[in-house]
Amino acid sequence: MPVLVSLVLRRLLGALPSIAAVVVVTFVLTRALPGDPAAYFAGPAADAQSVEEIRRKLGLDKPLPVQFLAYLGDLAQGEMGTSLITGQPVSADILARLPASVELTLCGLALALAVSLPLGVAAATRPGSWVDHMARVISTAGVSLPVFFTGLLLVYIFYYLLGWAPAPMGRLDLFASAPTTITGFYLVDSLITGQFATFRAAAAQLVLPALTLGLFALAPLTRMTRASMLGVLGSDFIRTARAGGLSRGTVLVTYALRNALLPVVTTLGMVFSFLLGANVLVEKVFAWPGIGSYAIEALVASDYAPVQGFILTMAIMYVGLNLMIDILYGLIDPRVRIEA
Amino acid sequence: MMLLEIDNLSLNFRTRSGVVKALEDVSLSVGRGETLGVVGESGSGKSVLSFAVMGISDAAATVSQGAIRFEGLDLLKAGPSDLDELRGAEMAMIFQNPRTALNPIRPVGRQIADVLLRHAGVTRAQAQDKAVEMLARVRIPDPERRAKAYPFEMSGGMCQRVMIALALACSPKLLIADEPTTGLDVTTQAAIMDLVGELARESRMATLLITHDLGLAAERCDRIAVMHAGHVVEVAPTAELFARPRHPYTARLISTTPRPGASLAALEPIPGSLPDLRGELAPCRYSARCHLYQAECDAGPLPRQDDNGRMVACRRPA
Known part of the structure; x- marks a missing residue:
């Protein structure tokens, strides 16, 4: 795959100026902020x-x-300097907290995808039906309810009223011990080291915040899947596939969905980068030790180094994410591969 | 028994602005190995008819009466699984705009293999081999390499060859070719039509050739059906139709087709345009454009004289 390697290299080189700009701008901006550390x-x-x-x-x-x-x-x-609040090097703080945010965001997105793809496809195949209306109601509710509200509502119902969920106290309850750090993802680490009790505890803590994020991410993903599928289902090659007597599943998934996936992947990337940095509210509600709440605390204290480190980390992740999406594009659509 | 029999088929589209009577009382038949041309201007219902036969009509379409029988089986009453068995296997279709009619992100060989996998009871590897074989049969050079190519890497003519390979992969008894050469250059047109004709003769496959190109129909068809505004107005063997058109619309249509030897100035456009197919329509949908129109034309359903394979739906036929 030399094409792929050169694509990655070229994209990384191309991202260097933007990273440099981020370094300068964040430095100037944090100095320009009111407040004196x-x-x-x-x-x-x-x-x-x-x-x-x-x-x-x-x-x-x-x-x-x-x-x-x-x-x-x-x-x-x-090195990104030392945080005045924690007294730790910023890079160590971020490395410790980033996996918490990434794990939460990935789980939220996985939940959102698991619902939005089938829902969007079902809505697109029967426009105007009850499934379509349900998809519209769910996605409207998803965007219009603020995440701290859905988060609190879920905590109220599943922790306070029903008692099904554990207390919203971070990644693990007080009695469980964190798994040996390998990837920083508790779910993965506990499985690798065979600590199944820890896995259960971590998963239990993760369900409600992931659900909260998932509900929020559901709306753009469902709407994009539906719109994109509607467009593809009306195209000529779907008619060809039907005229070839291909089964409904093949027509819907292999022919239609794969073609409809490009805009969905784009949306997914946008939602992912947005959620990663912007889920401060969810992290607050569930006392989740992620980087969003870290950055906010530092900002309030005019603690320059963590804020700069946070923004730089996000910029680098954004570059990496966009690169991954471009590679995914190439995997889905051969026409993109040629142009790249 | 004919291979395909369409009996008094009427089909409507429900739209926001009313019911469009897209087909009314359409009766046609195609025998084994026969090539029937369906001609008419855009909007006359040719494609709607072919989609109805294939069972891939738009969701807004409803058949209000009539039957479509393929080898005696009424397609309008058959279950969806029976239809899926037929489509792509016993009857197949090639479309206009071959570039958009192929899945843009699937190698063309895979697309042919998909149809074979569905109908021919073969393994994936066998299907792939057969797909390459089909590409060779439609004379695509270097078929092994081309099987892995995507539609955007091929010319329009190549794509139409792939479409033909796809349609003929399971050796269907009926091929519906909907404007198969529209958008291709003239040499490619001839090559594509030669290919279809040759493959049809080899396997005694019947062809329903939908076209607005009268010259093409004249060259390629045994019989021709002329459609106007959702009606079949005339059916006749090709030579007879051109020698002695009986419906005034047919006569007009022939006089609008350029011929070698005739001056271009002699070409006459057909006056008026297709009637709005919503709401009440005159028994003869051509009456408003017809130079032979008289009050008696509005008196009840049109007579359909049918003698010796010639049919004309007109009160004042030539």
Whole structure:
């Protein structure tokens, strides 16, 4: 697959300028934000002299270009500075918290896909039927209910009223111990190491927040699947497939759905990148130790390093995600492969 | 018994602006090995008729009366599984716009193999081999390599050859060719039609050739049915139809077709356009355009004289 390798390399090279721009812009923007980290950390009782002291210790008294060069020097060594809140290196914090967010988002998307693809296809094959109306109601509800509301509602019903779900207290309840870290995904790690009790506990904690995210992601995915399928089902080659007497399943899945998948994949990528950074509310409701809540806490405290690290991580993930979507495109549609 | 018999078929489309009477009292038959041409201007119902025969009509279409019998089996009453057995195996169809009629993201060999897998009781490997064989039969050079190609990597003529290979893969008894050469250049047109004719003769396959090109129909068909606004107005053996058209519409249609030796200035357009097929229609749907129209034309259903394979639906036939 030399074509694929060169595609990946070219795309990564092409992404370098945007990453560089992100580095500059986040640096400038975080400095431009109101708030003074030195004052924040000195506390309300500190006098001007101790604030100055802290400022000098943090290196914030130096001119901006010097600070920027120091930041670049850190980045070159793979360091993103130290968080003032946690006292840990930002890269370690993010590495510890990113898997939590990714695991949650992936599970939410998997749930959303499992429902939206069949629902969108069913709605497209019978436009105007009850399935179609149901799809519309579900997707409208999915976008119009804010995630913190659906999250709280789910907690209220399944934890408080029914008692089926565990307390919304993060990735594991107090009595379970975290699995040995291999990938950082509790579900995967616990399976690899054979800690099935941990797997059950982690999965139980994951269900409600994943459901909350899934409900939100359901709407764009269902609508895109339906619209795309409707377009494809009306096309000439579907008529050819039917005239060839192919079975309904082959016509729907092999012929129609595969062709309808391109815009769905695009939507999936957008939803994924959006959810990954924007599910702060869900992380708050379920006390989920993800990177969204990490970044928000840092922002509130004018803690520059984690905010910069967060944005940079997101930018890099965004580049990687887009690359993956382009590769998926090529797998689905041979015409894209040629153009690439 | 004829291979395909269409009896008094009427088909309507339900639309927001009313019921479109797309076909009314259409009767046609095709014998084994015969080539029947169906001609008429755009909107006359040719394609609607062919889709109805294949059972792939639009969801808004309803048959209000009549029967379509294939080897005696009434297709309109047959179950969906019986129809799926027939489609692609006993009767097959090739479409206009071969480029869009093929799945753009599936190798063409796979698409042929799909049909074979469905009907011929073969394994995937055998189906793939047979697909390559079919591509060779429609004279696609280097068929092994071409089987792995996608439609966008082929010319329009190549794609139509692939369509033919796809349609003929299971050796159907009836081929419906809906404007098979529209959009292809003239040399490719001739090559494609030669190919269809040759393959049809080899296996005594009947062909229903739907076209608006009278010249093409004249060259290729044993008999021709002329359609106008959802009616079959005349059916006759090809030579007789051109020598002595009996319906005024047929006569007009022939005079609009360029012929070698005749001056282009002699070409006359047919006056008026197709009537709106919604609402009440005159018994003769051509009456508003007809130079022979008289009040008696509106008096009840049209007589259909049928003698020696010639049919004309007109009160004042020539």
